[in-house]
Amino acid sequence: MKLSPLVAAVLISTGSTSHAFDxxxxxxxxxxxxxxxxxxxPDTDTxxxxxxxxHIYGGEATVPERINPESEFVLSYCNxxxxxxxxxxxxVQIGLVDFNQVTQLAPTINQNAIVAVIDHHAIGGSPINTPQIVAMDIRGWGSAATILADNAAKLDITLPKQLACAALGAILSDTVIFQSATTTEYDKYYAKQLADLAGINDIEDFGQQMLIAKSDLSHLSASTILTMDYKxxxxxxxxxxxxxxxxxxxQQLLDRKEELLAAMRAYxxxxxxxxxxxxxxxxxxKKANLLWADSSDLKVLKIAFDATDLEKDTLTLEGVTSRKRQIGPAIQNAVESL
Incomplete structure (x- = not known):
């Protein structure tokens, strides 16, 4: 099965005088x-x-902050x-993965040092702005890991078992085990390929173990929970x-709503x-329970989700699971309309 990108923005010059990343x-x-x-x-996909x-292009993998419990579980599970x-x-030279927004960039990164971006998010809001040519691979797939798995296959690079396992975990995380609105056939295809490489027979079971690992947040403060998966x-x-x-x-978190609201207002x-x-x-x-910090945020939500009669302190949205595809764009449209 040969796959082609849905969207590929690759700005590369291969001339002898060019130093653009390839x-x-x-x-x-x-x-x-x-x-x-x-x-x-950082989440598991990032x-x-x-x-x-x-592994594919050389260099060193880093994260700008401590990884979360789900990522810890995935890496431990995969050794x-x-x-x-x-x-x-x-x-240093910088390659960015899983994002393109300045607002999500580690503060010590100089944008002039960015050489490549591999991402699956829209270029909107406040994207990076560089004077140099940057190699870009941006596709509307369910995870950045899927794009990189595709690149490895096209370059005839076989991923080691541990990395294939972790890549599978990244796809399952960002697609919520293929239940998210962002899921594509490419994600499902490469999940199967990676599972075979990793020797994982039951993808669903692995995904469920990941969900369990990220679900128990009872030992964490409200302020930590707020920023654990935050953009x-x-x-x-x-x-x-x-x-x-x-x-x-x-319900475990809904029972702590007052703590979370206080943390939100302070943050x-x-x-x-x-x-x-x-x-x-x-x-x-499969639903989102949205909280907001104050009345100005409530005004945005009423426009974003046509909740004009909203009086409660929680907005429940049936069938909504994706910040990238569902929550974020609706809020963006509402903010920009005000």
Missing amino acids: LQHPANNNTDNLVWTGHLS VVSAMLAA AEPPRIESEYGN NFEYGGKKVGIGVAETLTA KKANQLDHLFFSITDTKD
Whole structure:
């Protein structure tokens, strides 16, 4: 089965005077001081995609912050070493995976040092802005790991068992075991290929174990839960934060709603955000329970989801599981309409 990209934006020059990074011919690249990194508040897809990119293209995989419980479970399950946590990104070449927004960039990264972007998100809001040509591979697939698995296959690079296992975990995480609206046939195809490489016979069981690992947040503070899977955006010139907790035990977090709301208000003020939202995403019943920090955020939600008669302090959205495809775009449209 031969797969072609849905969208591929690859800005590469192969002339003798060009020093642009080459995603199609890795041997052409100078990988001295090359590091790969994903977005702040790293999730499993961003962690593993950095590892995949380093294996395929050379360089070192890093993460800008500590990884979350689900990622820890996946790497332990797969016997894979986690990437190094890096806070200082000076004097290195940078490859970005799983994001393209300045608002999600580690603060010490100089955009002039970015050589490549491999991502599955829309280029909107406040994307990176560089004076140099940057190699870009952006496709509307369910995870960045799927794109990298495809690149490895096209380059005839066989992933080692541990990395194939971790890549499978990344796909299952971002697609919520193929239940998310972002899931494509490419994700399902490469999940099967990676499972075969990793010797995993039951993909569903692996995914369920991952969901269990990320669901129990009872030992964490409300402020930690808020930012564990969190992204900053810039919509219509406004600073907007959207946090998500995907869990099989949504009621456990709903019972802590007052704690979460207090943490949201404090975080919004401390970070000077215009709007802040948090989704308790019920992966068992496939719905999102949205919380907001104040009345200005409520105004946005009423427009975003046509909830004009909303009076409660929680907005439940049936069938909504994706920040990228469902929650984020609706909030963006609402903010930009105000």
